[in-house]
Amino acid sequence: MLRLYTHTSCLQHDPGPAQPESPSRLRAVLQALDHDRFAALDRVEAPRATREQLLRVHTPEHVDRILAITPEEGTVRLDEDTLMSPGSAEAALRAAGAMVAAVDAVLSDGGKAFCAVRPPGHHATPDHAMGFCLFNNVAVGAAHAIKEHGLKRVAIADFDVHHGNGTQDIFAREPRVLFISSHQMPLYPETGRADEHGVGNIVNAPLSPGDGSYEFRELWEGDLIPRLHAFKPQLVLVSAGFDAHRNDPLADLRLGSEDYAWITQRLMDVARSHAQGRLVSTMEGGYNLLALSTSVAAHVGELLEG
Numbered sequence: 326m327l328r329l330y331t332h333t334s335c336l337q338h339d340p341g342p343a344q345p346e347s348p349s350r351l352r353a354v355l356q357a358l359d360h361d362r363f364a365a366l367d368r369v370e371a372p373r374a375t376r377e378q379l380l381r382v383h384t385p386e387h388v389d390r391i392l393a394i395t396p397e398e399g400t401v402r403l404d405e406d407t408l409m410s411p412g413s414a415e416a417a418l419r420a421a422g423a424m425v426a427a428v429d430a431v432l433s434d435g436g437k438a439f440c441a442v443r444p445p446g447h448h449a450t451p452d453h454a455m456g457f458c459l460f461n462n463v464a465v466g467a468a469h470a471i472k473e474h475g476l477k478r479v480a481i482a483d484f485d486v487h488h489g490n491g492t493q494d495i496f497a498r499e500p501r502v503l504f505i506s507s508h509q510m511p512l513y514p515e516t517g518r519a520d521e522h523g524v525g526n527i528v529n530a531p532l533s534p535g536d537g538s539y540e541f542r543e544l545w546e547g548d549l550i551p552r553l554h555a556f557k558p559q560l561v562l563v564s565a566g567f568d569a570h571r572n573d574p575l576a577d578l579r580l581g582s583e584d585y586a587w588i589t590q591r592l593m594d595v596a597r598s599h600a601q602g603r604l605v606s607t608m609e610g611g612y613n614l615l616a617l618s619t620s621v622a623a624h625v626g627e628l629l630e631g
Contacts, residue, residue: 327629329363330423331355332371334416336443337412341400344408345612346457354608356453356617358441358625360511365629369430369474370553371442373415374465376522378425381468382495384452391417391459392567401455417459422468426564427490431603432474432560437596439565440444440607441621447489447564447609448514456487456514463564464495467502470560473508477501482559482592483508484585485566485609486576488529497523503556503567505549507532507541508577509569528552537571539577544583545588553595559586561596561604567611567620574613582623588628605630 336348370387379388392414394401400408418440427438427505446463448456456596463481470476481496483506493516497501503526508517519530553561567585571579582597596604606628611617 328430328438329366329368330371330427331441332419333524334415334419338416338444339410352616354441354621355575355612357622365430371419372426373418374421374425378465379460382464387452388621393411397565406456407454412598421462421465424462425469427605428466428470437604439625439628442608445528445609447492449491449492458498461491464492467562470504471501476559479563480553480554480556484564484588485564486569486578489564490514490516493527500524500526505552509578517541532578534577538584541580541584545561550591557599560600561592563606564609565606566609567617570616570620571614572616574626582619585620589624593631597622
């Protein structure tokens with residue numbers, strides 16, 4: 326079974342026409358998934374994350390600050406890239422809540438889930454919103470799996486073109502979480518060096534500008550997938566960014582939608598081997614609408630068929 330979590334509130338987060346992280350991203354994804362190929366998806370309305378769930382990975386000051394910003398119109402700028410509109414706080418609660426609900430569902434009933442949500446999350450640190458991200462959705466899900474389900478080994482695989490600095494910061498001293506990331510360097514946020522190890526639970530694998538399918542697959546097949554197998558995760562979480570696509574305007578890698586199908590297959594192999602097939606994926610980056618929609622369709626198609 327594959328569950329699809331989303332909410333119309335995630336379309337109401339509108340940082341303005343100059344921002345690449347726009348409502349049109351989610352509209353393009355939902356349109357791509359509104360196809361006969363995806364008729365078997367179990368479509369679920371994402372709930373709000375609770376304050377308690379957010380506080381497992383964020384400081385009270387950060388949670389209060391984000392939830393208090395509800396402008397009547399226009400936007401409030403948190404940093405150069407991160408803005409909030411009247412609907413942003415609600416969207417952020419639904420995006421994080423989707424992960425919590427998806428984790429509960431797959432750990433209770435098995436199967437897999439994809440969260441088609443925004444704003445994305447993997448740049449959000451314990452006390453700081455950045456890089457289009459307000460709350461760290463994947464981290465909220467991982468912490469929930471540990472706290473409420475008693476898991477001892479949760480793996481987070483992040484193939485967004487930008488390093489998930491927030492996820493790394495949150496779990497750098499948490500051995501129950503393995504964070505594995507491939508990403509372009511140099512590139513925003515200028516973190517994710519190969520020598521950043523946490524307590525042995527952080528694995529960063531930088532790619533160089535211009536790298537494409539061969540380098541990406543060699544890196545995951547030769548190093549990162551074996552690391553995941555060695556960890557034997559009880560749950561696989563995925564920060565699914567699609568901005569390493571060759572047509573994405575914000576970076577310089579050269580992947581295609583077929584590469585996202587391939588990495589999805591490899592991650593499902595890990596989940597089948599160690600986690601009874603339990604996998605939850607959440608949408609991160611991807612800023613060319615056609616590349617994003619075709620890549621998500623490839624990713625979700627493999628999750629549905631695998």
